[in-house]
Structure formats: C-alpha cells, structure tokens
Amino acid sequence: MINSRKIFETINMISSENLDIRTITMGLSLRDCMHPDIDELSHRVYDKVTRKACDLVKTGQDIEREYGIPIINKRISVTPVSLIAESSRGSAVKIARALEKAAVELGVDYIGGYSALVHKGYTEGDRRLIESIPQVLGETSHVCASVNVASTKAGINMDAVSHMGAIIKQAARLTAKDNGIACTKLVVFANAPEDNPFMAGAFHGVGEPECVINVGVSGPGVVHSALKKLEPGADFSQIAETIKKTAFKITRMGQMVAAEASKRLNVPFGVVDISLAPTPSIGDSVAFILEEMGLEKCGTHGTTAALALLNDAVKKGGVMASSHVGGLSGAFIPVTEDAGMVEAVRCGALSLDKLEAMTCVCSVGLDMIPVPGDTPEHTIAAIIADEAAVGVTNNKTTAVRIIPVYGKKEGETVSFGGLLGGGIIMPVNKFSSRVFVNRGGRIPAPVHSLRN
Template identity: 65%
Template sequence: MLDTNDILETIQMISDENLDVRTVTMGISLLDCADPDGRKACEKIYRKITTCARDLVKTADEISATYGMPIVNKRISVTPIAMLLASAPDADPVWYAQTLDAAAKAVGVNFIGGYSALVHKGFSAGDKRLIESIPQALAQTEYVCSSVNIGSTKTGINMDAVKMMGPVIRQAAELTKDNMCMGAAKLVVFCNAPEDNPFMAGAFHGVGEPDCVIHVGVSGPGAVRAALAKLPKDASLDQVAELIKRTAFKITRMGQLVGNLASQRLGVPFGIVDLSLAPTPAPGDSVANILEEIGLESCGGCGTTATLALLNDAVKKGGVMASNHVGGLSGAFIPVSEDDGMIKAVERGSLSIEKLEAMTAVCSVGIDMVVVPGETSAAVLSALIADEAAIGMVNTKTTAVRVIPAIGKKSGDVLDFGGLLGYAPILDISSFRPDVFVNRGGRIPAPLQALKN
C-alpha cells in the first residue's frame, strides 16, 4: 500500500508549492523541408509541424488531468532555420518565421523555438541573413523564439557574430518598444548551446536528434524551498545538500513519468528530462528564495555564488538518479524578471549585473531576462555577450545572454512583461566603451583543455 505521508507530501508540493512540469517540448526536424523555393519550403514546414504536433497539446492536457499534475507549457523546437535558408538564397527569412508562428497557433502551443543559427566557428550560407532578419521576425510574430550560438569550448568565440548580436538585440527591442521590448525577451545568445534543450527562448532541434522527439523540462524551486524551510537553521550544509537531492529526485521522477507517458501516447521517442529549477513570478517559487533559505539575508550578497553552486550540483545529483536520460540545460535558472526573489533582491539593491555574471559561472544558464537602460549601446551589449560566452567557453558549460534594453527607460524604472515572463526593475550596466575590442572582430581561440588552474 502507498504511504499516506508520501501521498500527502506530493499533494502539498503540487497545491501549495507550485510543483509542476514546466514544459513538454516536441523537437521536430525540418531538414526534409528544405527547398530552393522559399514559399514551397514554408508549405512543407507548416505541413510537417501541424502533422507531428497535431495531438501534442491534447495529449499533455490528458496526462495532466489523469495524473493530477500541472503541465504548464506545451512547446515545439525545430531545426535551426538558417540551415533551411542556406538552400533558398532568394527567400525572405521572415516568411519562415511567419510560417512557424502560424503552425504554433494551429496546434495550440505557446512558443516555438528554432529561428536560430549556429555560428560558433563561422557563417555558412543563410546564417548572416537569418541573424539580420531576427528583429523583424520577432516583431512580426507572437510565438517564435530565436537563438544564436556564437561560441563553444571546442571552437572558441566567433567575435564577428558577437559584434552582430549587439545591434540585433537593440533593434529587436526598438521594433517592439510599444510591446515592452518583447522582441529582445524572445532572443537568446548562447555559448555551448545544447541541442536538446526544451526550455524557451533557447530551444532548437539539433542536427544529431531524431526526426521527432519529446523532451520534458521539470521545475519546482518552491518545493525545494519549502523542504529546506523545515530544516533547523543549524543543520549542516551536508544535510542541506542531501535534502535538495532528495527533493530533486522526486521532482525529476515526475518529469520522467510525464515524458514516458507522452512519448508512448504520441508514438514519438522520448528524448531527455531537463533537470532545471525554473522559477516563476509566483511568490515562493523562486531560486533566490532557496539561497536565502540556505542562509543569506538577500540574494546577491556574499555567499550567493557558493550557495548557488551547492544548489545546482545537488539538483543534478538527485535528478540524474531519477531519470534514464538527462540533457538540455539541467541546472538552476536565474532569470531576473521571472523570479520573485530576484526581483526583490534587485529592488533592495543587493543584486547587481556583476554578481549575476559571477553566479552564471556555477549554474545554468546566464544573464537571463535582465533589463538594462534603453540608452545601453550595442557595443556594450556585444561585450556583455563576449564576457558571458568566455565564462561558458572556459568552464565547458552552457552560458547565455537574454538581455532587454528598455527603450525609452532608464535605471530604476520597471518593465512589466506580464505572465510567466514577469516584471523587472532596470539594472545598471557599465557604460565604459568596449567599442575597439568589439570592432576588432575575428575569433577568440578555443581554450586549452589541460594545464587547468
């Protein structure tokens, strides 16, 4: 017989602590949709997505109802569109974005990722056209998310691409300035981008993936925080790590169950569970609050990097045991606007962009949903991307930048996206000019993998 306490614990985690499966994401390969005629390619893309993902939302909703656990988002990731553009030199890249948007609306998902280019070593046909079209594509669509991989540990950092991305982020924000600069919130710049990430805005379907696959992203910072709140304040950090592992195990098992069921019912192979603590703006469902529960007065103060390193590692150790395939980003997310505790930490002045950068060295994923003043120059944004990419490149991990220049606003103002994206006070960023460095272009060579100190 099932244990009463186990059952009640699960119910409490779901009803009071915001435990949920954050996303069921279907990865769809579009390689077979490439066509020299852009319009024909778009027709094939629309047909393939609406066929593969026809039952995705319905199936996820059924699983959610039957097993009593919320599945918050249903999403799709596709092959980086730049690869399809390569064979259609005359096509307008924005057509592809509009097609993805229409397909997402037709099947009822709330985001579709893959308006992407992988340029960590250089540009192939289609890559530059795609990158230049990103601001228009994001302004003209609602559900399309875009990402660009500009570096990796094995290849170094493509600084020509980094130089392009600063202005692209600014334009994306400017074109959507009447809609909370939403364009920039749907654009991620990666170093070491994972090919099986189910989370937006950085999801795309890598070339090494099967034709169609189901990935699951779990969440649950609220459940981890609630478990830690029950520990006495003098419990050692060994006990803290142990408790986080146990909770992460339970959360991940739920994700694995959902993944298996979705894969079975949709007749699509199961890919990975992404073991991430993804916060929401709901009070208590916050990664910052976990660090504070471990013993900090406010997230961003001294001790933040150490507690985050402990948390991130324990989540992975607990989760790995619970799932047969782990992948994606897998770690604690620290998006500022989506995390109630982070927002409060910024408001009380304890969290700065420099501390966030330090935190990204020990967790996934990077400078995420950070809003900077509207007058921040494109070169400063490019240099910020280069800094983050360097952390990822040297530490053999994924890092990313999703930064939103709040056009027309200044430090201290607030940008409110609404919904899961939350709201954020605008953070100060250094305005000293990195222009000469950024304009040099070229590549930062790949780092040495030995003699590590």
C-alpha cells in the first residue's frame, strides 16, 4: 500500500489547498453540420452536441465521486462557428441559440467556439459572425466567443483589432445592467491554441479530430502551500525545484482524470493543459505565490521575474507528468478571479502596464480586467494591439479579456459573481491611440516567423 504520509498529502491538497480539476472539456467538430438552411444547420448542431456529450456531465460527476477529486466545470468546445455558419446566408445567432439550448439541457457550465479566425483577413461569414457577438453574448449565458486577430505567421490584422474594440464596447453596453458581463465571455487572441480547454477562449480547431477530451488542471493553492513549507532563506533553485515537483503531482492527477474520462466516454484523449488557474477563494491565488517568493505585493518590481520562474517551473514539472500537454499551459493571471491580484490592484501595487509586462512571460494575457465604462473603443483596440504584439513577437499565445463597466469609474468596485470574481476598475492611459488604430491594414509578421 502507498505510505500513509503520501495518502494524507493528497487528501490535504484537495481538502485544504483547493486542488481540483478545473475542467473536463469535450472538443467536438461541427463541420458535418453545415447546411444552406440556417434552421436545419442549427438543428443539426443541437442534435450533434446533445448526442455526443450526453454522458459528459454524469461521467465527470462519477469520476469526481470515485476518486474524491473535485471537477469544477464540464465544458464543450466546438468548431469555430464562423466556419460552419458560412454554409448558410442565415443569421449565426440561431446557431448560438442552439448551442445555448444544448448546454442547458446537458448541464454543462460553458460551451465555447462562437469564434472566428481572422488573423490575416475576413471572409463574409467571419464578418457577420463577429458583428453578432454582442447580441449572442447578451442573450445567452453559456456560450463563449473568441476572435483570433493575430498570429506570428500572419502578423496583426489591425482592421480586426479596431473592430474588436468596437465589439467589446457594444457587448459591454448591451449588458450594462449586469456590469458588462458579456465581455467576460469574449476573448481576443493572438496565436490562439486549437485545443485549449479553458474558457472563455476554448474552441475545437480545424486540425482536431471528430471528438476529443481535454483536461485543464488548477492548483495555485497547492503550489503556494508547498512554498510556504520551504525554509525562509530558500534560494531560487529550491523554489523552482519545489514548484516543479508540485506541478508534477498536480498534472499527474489531471492526466489520470483525462485518461479515465476518455475511457469512460469512449472519446480519444487530447491534452492536459498544465495551467495554474486561480479562483477568487482565499488560498487559491497566483499572486500569493509570487508574494510568497518575497514580494511585498504582486505588481511591484520583481513580479515579472517571479512569474517567469513560476511559469517555467510549472511547465517543466507538468510536461513529464502527462503524455500530451497542450492548450495554454502556464500560469494564469485573471485579475478579478484572483484574490491576491484584486488586493494588489486595490492597494495600488498592480497596474495595467505591469500586467502587460507580466503577460510576456506567462499564459495568457490581459485577462478579466474591468476598466471604466467610458474607455474609448480605440483605446481598447490599442490595448489589444499591444497584447497581440507581445504574442506575435514572442511566438506565444496572448489574449485580451477586458470589461468596460458602464457607469463606473476607476477605483470603484465591481462584482461578476462566481468564479469570475470581482474587483477594482483599473485606470487606462488617458492619451489617445485613435489615429494609430484607425490606420487599418496589417502589421506584417515578424522576420522570425520565416523559419523554413
């Protein structure tokens, strides 16, 4: 029998340190649902999703019960809807309604993939889908949308960047009475991964199989606790080593759950996403890990270095623990979802500029950031452009999930509820980026994209 110390270590991670499986996400191709009649297309989508994922939630619950590990979310990601919607001249909103209805019936937490990939340019279908995003996110509660506006190979589509600035504002306006909640379900990507199980940016990429199971782990609380147990003067080699070992253990659990879910659902296993995903509960914060390394507050000088170490050690520990690692895989820094980040913003230690720097060394990007409702759309577009530049130049995924909160000014508080948390409205730079954003066209791909 495994020794009792190890058994209790595992139990303690789950019961006291917030170890959980963040999500089992079923990726599902909808390419065979295309049809010129939008009603028939939507019916096919509903039918396929409810048929393929009918056992997803129950299987998740069974595994949760038998193994004693919480599985927080069960989700579905689908083929970017712009690709299938293009087969019809009808409104893609009907497909979103079909997805919403399927999600409710199945009891899944989210369904992602109301998405378009426009890093090099738009098709007519892409344009129609993007235009419909505010309405869709306003009238559904489970559907998540994402738009890829840049890639290292294609450069940055500044027309799309500018467009998304306007779309985000529109989505915020439509859901102003709920603090712009629609924007929490909308991600603007550079180098979007095709197998990401995390929301709101999950979609089932075109290179993916018919159906696949991807699992996202969590565990900032476990890493934080492990660091707390180190000697006070431990050096960075010891810190990195401790994080690696902890990430290994967390990921092994993710791998086991993924393999088990895959077997029970008779669906191939895709990847484990080895991300440290925080939740608003105290003790489940990435910021607290950084502070445990010796920073008075997350956001002060040294934060980027601390995060770089954390991100790298998580990958090194996680990669050996899983047969296939993918998705975003790194530390997340969603501001409102992380109690330590919220506190760091409140006391003035963490700014938008520092967050941008931090996104150079971790996954994903400027995530869950509430800004004043009167932030101009071209400012939001310019924030997206900066973040896309970080992703394109560093050959990594970056994303922007920013929420203009109508009627609120910087320093005021906002709450989104549940795992989305809440926090302080962050100030943005007051100087205009309008002329820059309005130039349009494409920022060319960097020279290091030419790798052949």
